Amino acid sequence: MAEIVSIEAALAEIEDGSKVMIGGFMAIGTPENLIDAMVEREIKDLTVIANDTGIPEQGIGKLIANKQIKKMIATHIGLNPETGRQMNEGELEVELIPQGTLVEQIRAAGAGLGGFLTPTGIGTVVEEGKEKIEVDGEEYLLELPMGAEIALVKAWKADKKGNLVYRKSARNFNPPMAMAADLVIVEAEEIVEVGEIDPDQVMTPAAFVDLIIGGEE
Amino acid sequence: MDKQQKREIITKRIAQELADGDIVNLGIGMPTMVGDYVPEEIDITLQSENGFLGLGPAPEEGKEDKDLGNAGGQPVTIKPGGSFFDSATSFAIIRGGHVDVTVLGALQVDEKGNLANWMIPGKLVPGMGGAMDLVVGAQQVIVASEHTIKGNPKILKECDLPLTAKEEVNLIVTEMGVIEVTDKGLVLKEINPEFTVAEVQEATEAELTISDQLKEMKVE
Numbered sequence: 001m002a003e004i005v006s007i008e009a010a011l012a013e014i015e016d017g018s019k020v021m022i023g024g025f026m027a028i029g030t031p032e033n034l035i036d037a038m039v040e041r042e043i044k045d046l047t048v049i050a051n052d053t054g055i056p057e058q059g060i061g062k063l064i065a066n067k068q069i070k071k072m073i074a075t076h077i078g079l080n081p082e083t084g085r086q087m088n089e090g091e092l093e094v095e096l097i098p099q100g101t102l103v104e105q106i107r108a109a110g111a112g113l114g115g116f117l118t119p120t121g122i123g124t125v126v127e128e129g130k131e132k133i134e135v136d137g138e139e140y141l142l143e144l145p146m147g148a149e150i151a152l153v154k155a156w157k158a159d160k161k162g163n164l165v166y167r168k169s170a171r172n173f174n175p176p177m178a179m180a181a182d183l184v185i186v187e188a189e190e191i192v193e194v195g196e197i198d199p200d201q202v203m204t205p206a207a208f209v210d211l212i213i214g215g216e217e
Numbered sequence: 218m219d220k221q222q223k224r225e226i227i228t229k230r231i232a233q234e235l236a237d238g239d240i241v242n243l244g245i246g247m248p249t250m251v252g253d254y255v256p257e258e259i260d261i262t263l264q265s266e267n268g269f270l271g272l273g274p275a276p277e278e279g280k281e282d283k284d285l286g287n288a289g290g291q292p293v294t295i296k297p298g299g300s301f302f303d304s305a306t307s308f309a310i311i312r313g314g315h316v317d318v319t320v321l322g323a324l325q326v327d328e329k330g331n332l333a334n335w336m337i338p339g340k341l342v343p344g345m346g347g348a349m350d351l352v353v354g355a356q357q358v359i360v361a362s363e364h365t366i367k368g369n370p371k372i373l374k375e376c377d378l379p380l381t382a383k384e385e386v387n388l389i390v391t392e393m394g395v396i397e398v399t400d401k402g403l404v405l406k407e408i409n410p411e412f413t414v415a416e417v418q419e420a421t422e423a424e425l426t427i428s429d430q431l432k433e434m435k436v437e
Contacts, residue, residue: 025267025304026290028283051267051304052344055290078343079290087342096342099266100308100350107305120312120350123331123383156284168301170284172268175303203303 002162002186002209007037010185010213014043014150017070021049021106021148021177026079027059029170031154031187033214035059039066047071049106049148051099051173053083067091073146075099098126101143103176109147110179110208118143151181155204158188159195162209163202171203178204183211191215218411220363223392226409227361229254229436231320231390234359235261239317240310242266242351245289248320248361262298264316266347268307271299288347311347312354319355321348323362323389325376328423330386330398332360333378345381352382364391370422372396372403393417394434402426407434 011034014020024030039062046069053074054061061080063069071093077083086092097105098120108116117140121127131142153174156167164186166174178184186209218226224247232254235241242264243249252272255261263272266288273294276282281292295301302310310316325333332352335345352358362371372389389396394417395407405425408417410433418425 026286026288028267028286028290052346074344076344076346078346084342094342096344098345098349099304099347100312100354103304103308118312120353120382122353124349124380126345126349166301166303168282168284168295169265169268169286171301171303173304176305 001206002158002160002212004160004191004212004215007033007213010034010211011037011041011043013183013185013211014038016043017045018043018150019047019049019148020150020152021181022060022152023050023154023172023174023177024054024059025051025169025172027054027061029154029166029172029174030054030059031152032059034152034185034187035062038063038068042066042068044068045070047073049073049102049146051102052076053080055080056082064092071095073097073102075102101126102146103173105143105146106173106180107176109145110176113145115142115144117141146180148181149183151177151184153178153184153186155186155188157190157192157197158186158209158212158215159192159197159206161194162186162206162212163197164188164204164209165197165201166203175204178208184209185211185213188212188214218392223363224250226392226434226436227363227390230395230434231359231361232256234388235259235318237261240264240270240315242311242316242319242355244319244321244348245287246322248322251320251361264310265293266307266311266351268304269295269299269301271296308347308350311350314354314356316351316355318357318359319351320359320361321352323360323371325371325373325378326360326362326386326389327373327376328398328402329375330384331376332358332381332386333376334381336379338379348381352385357388358386360386360389362389362391364393364417364420370420373422393420396425404428405431407432409434
């Protein structure tokens with residue numbers, strides 16, 4: 001079950017060179033306070049797994065602008081020109097993965113699976129170096145699970161045990177990432193007492209959550 | 218014909234392909250315009266790959282919600298009957314064949330239905346985002362594209378840019394006409410009366426078969 005901690009205590013768990021997955025989609029549902037604190041502490045040489053790199057002044061864009069990322073694993077970087085510039089100058093390594101594959105790799109890591117078979121990427125550069133498996137006459141790529149040391153998740157509400165509720169399209173990559181890291185740190189807008197969230201409305205069960213920050217609002 | 222007129226013709230014509238009840242994913246950019254031209258009596262549901270069904274128009278100024286955006290991060294609304302879900306569920310909907318139609322742009326498309334729309338090596342590498350999954354998973358894949366780029370054909374015998382997906386495109390709609398991808402290659406089904414068949418073929422690298430029921434491409 002989860003522990004409520006200060007942002008400083010949560011950040012102490014992230015070191016230079018850590019592999020971190022960060023929730024959000026074009027800076028919607030991104031834990032901005034955790035990112036601001038990482039910028040302030042200048043934690044560097046990070047490997048970051050996320051859908052995208054936000055826009056220059058928002059979301060993961062702030063870590064890009066401050067050159068804290070060594071390797072970026074994402075599905076789309078087109079809306080942050082600085083990411084493309086750093087990639088072309090050789091300052092940043094970027095690995096691009098189809099969105100449905102990336103999220104399922106993350107989910108597979110959290111769900112204890114050894115991988116999955118997807119038709120996405122067949123006949124494209126995505127299939128290079130991957131095993132192909134035929135099932136009922138259809139060809140699939142074997143994609144492997146992708147976990148991380150740390151997941152940074154943004155929730156709307158958390159109870160003190162760590163049950164989470166997300167709001168609108170801010171949910172996106174947050175629930176699968178909450179399953180897939182050794183240490184799951186949640187930034188919640190509001191922290192409520194145990195019992196205040198209807199068990200039927202819980203989107204991420206407390207079993208996945210380690211640390212919670214926030215609740216100031 | 219200027220760029221805006223071309224885009225209007227293309228997206229108005231694609232809107233006619235949508236049927237009542239369809240679940241549709243529209244790519245960012247020109248494909249998004251298709252949503253503006255769907256006839257009122259046709260009820261479609263737009264899927265937004267970042268995690269919801271029932272994508273609605275942009276909110277009034279001042280009514281933006283920080284937790285609600287489209288796949289480009291722009292503020293949008295959700296319609297009654299819509300639903301939110303996480304990205305894994307979103308791509309179960311997409312890859313699992315539950316999206317009826319997807320409309321995407323193209324850098325290149327070829328006579329086998331191969332599509333390239335996610336990178337130009339050494340120049341532009343935005344990434345594939347959800348496009349590879351959408352093209353593989355959707356029941357019908359419609360390409361919305363200007364017929365040529367800087368006077369050069371985009372509809373080719375064979376794409377030479379990195380592919381988004383292999384042999385998945387069903388229909389190509391340009392300002393010149395409507396082209397179906399078939400086992401026997403590309404069939405020109407409709408033509409914009411502003412052009413001759415010879416002009417359309419001239420602007421297309423792949424060989425077009427002219428449908429024996431060639432129709433006029435009509436948009437209001």
